Amino acid sequence: MNDILLDGTPKTPTVHFNSATGLLELRGRSIPENSIEFYKPLIDWIDQYAHAPRPLTQLRVQLEYFNTSSSKCILDLFKRLEAVRNSGNEVQVLWHYEADDEDMLEAGEDYQAIIKLPFTMVQIQEVDDN
Amino acid sequence: MVDRIFDLYDELEKQRIMLSFKGDLSAELISAILNLIEQKMAHSEPDQKVRKRVFNVVMECLQNLYHHNKHVPIPGEEAARAEERQGIVMVAQANSGYSVLTGNSMAISEVEDLKRRLDEVNGCEPEQLRDLYKHALGDGRFTRSGGGGLGLIDIARKSRRKLEYGFVPLDSNNTFFSLNVNVTP
Known part of the structure; x- marks a missing residue:
C-alpha cells in the first residue's frame, strides 16, 4: 500500500504514515475549517493498513495546536488503531507536549481516558513543525 | 465622514x-488574522501559555463565525442581501490579559439552544468542564462543522472565566449574537 507523506501547512499537520515500519506521525498544527475532509484519507489509510499491520504500530502525535473540529477526527484515528490492537497487534501512542503546555498534556490525557490504547506522554522543548 | 476617522x-x-x-x-x-495575532502576541506577551490560550480562543471563535454566521432571509428581502455573512471580531488587551470579542447574525430559532449550551458551560467548574468535554468528545456524534459541540466547551476551558454573551434582535428572523471571552494568566 502507498504511504502518506504530507508536508505541513499553517493549518494542517505534517503527516508520515509508513506501512512498512508501522510508524505513523502527525506533527505541527491541525486547525483546518474542514477537518473531516482532511482526515478522511488518513482514516481510510488506517482501515486499509489494519488488514496487514506490523506487529508493532506506533502513532506519534506532536501537535502545537489543534482545533475542536480536528479533535473528533483525531479520536477517529485512535479508534481505528484500537481495532488494529484488538486483532492482536501491539499499538502504542506517543503524545508529545511542550514543557509549559499543560493544556496539550491535558488534551492527551482526555484521549487516554476515552481510548483503550497505551499512551505515553512525552515532554519536549518545542514542536518541530518542519 | 472624514472627521470620524480620527x-x-x-x-x-x-x-x-x-x-x-x-x-x-x-x-x-482566518489564516491572515491568526498570523497577525501570533505576530503581535510574540512581541507583547511574554507568557507562552497565555499566548497559546489566546491563539486557541481566537481560532475557535473565528471558526465559530465561519461555520455559524448566518442570515435568514425575511419576506421580500433580496437573495443577495441574505447571502452576506457579516461578522465582527476584535481582540483587545484588558487590565489583566486579553478579550476576544465576536459578533454575528444568527437565526432566532437557534437562540434557545445556544443559550442553553452557554449557560451549561458557565455553570461548570474547571473539572466539570473537562468532564463535559470528554463526554462530548467520546459520544461519537459529528456536527455539520465537525466539532460535535466541543467549540464552546473548549473556549471556556481555555478562558478559565465565565463567557459573557448577549443577543440583540435584528428582524423577525434574525438575532445578533455577541460573545466576549476573557483570557487571563
Missing part, C-alpha cells in the same frame, strides 16, 4: 484594540 482611531486606541475586523470571513482571512 474618532474611530481614538476609540480603538482607548479600548486597546489589537485587531478589529468586520465583514465576511473566508478561510484565507
Whole structure:
C-alpha cells in the first residue's frame, strides 16, 4: 500500500504514515475549517493498513495546536488503531507536549481516558513543525 | 465622514484594540488574522501559555463565525442581501490579559439552544468542564462543522472565566449574537 507523506501547512499537520515500519506521525498544527475532509484519507489509510499491520504500530502525535473540529477526527484515528490492537497487534501512542503546555498534556490525557490504547506522554522543548 | 476617522482611531486606541475586523470571513482571512495575532502576541506577551490560550480562543471563535454566521432571509428581502455573512471580531488587551470579542447574525430559532449550551458551560467548574468535554468528545456524534459541540466547551476551558454573551434582535428572523471571552494568566 502507498504511504502518506504530507508536508505541513499553517493549518494542517505534517503527516508520515509508513506501512512498512508501522510508524505513523502527525506533527505541527491541525486547525483546518474542514477537518473531516482532511482526515478522511488518513482514516481510510488506517482501515486499509489494519488488514496487514506490523506487529508493532506506533502513532506519534506532536501537535502545537489543534482545533475542536480536528479533535473528533483525531479520536477517529485512535479508534481505528484500537481495532488494529484488538486483532492482536501491539499499538502504542506517543503524545508529545511542550514543557509549559499543560493544556496539550491535558488534551492527551482526555484521549487516554476515552481510548483503550497505551499512551505515553512525552515532554519536549518545542514542536518541530518542519 | 472624514472627521470620524480620527474618532474611530481614538476609540480603538482607548479600548486597546489589537485587531478589529468586520465583514465576511473566508478561510484565507482566518489564516491572515491568526498570523497577525501570533505576530503581535510574540512581541507583547511574554507568557507562552497565555499566548497559546489566546491563539486557541481566537481560532475557535473565528471558526465559530465561519461555520455559524448566518442570515435568514425575511419576506421580500433580496437573495443577495441574505447571502452576506457579516461578522465582527476584535481582540483587545484588558487590565489583566486579553478579550476576544465576536459578533454575528444568527437565526432566532437557534437562540434557545445556544443559550442553553452557554449557560451549561458557565455553570461548570474547571473539572466539570473537562468532564463535559470528554463526554462530548467520546459520544461519537459529528456536527455539520465537525466539532460535535466541543467549540464552546473548549473556549471556556481555555478562558478559565465565565463567557459573557448577549443577543440583540435584528428582524423577525434574525438575532445578533455577541460573545466576549476573557483570557487571563
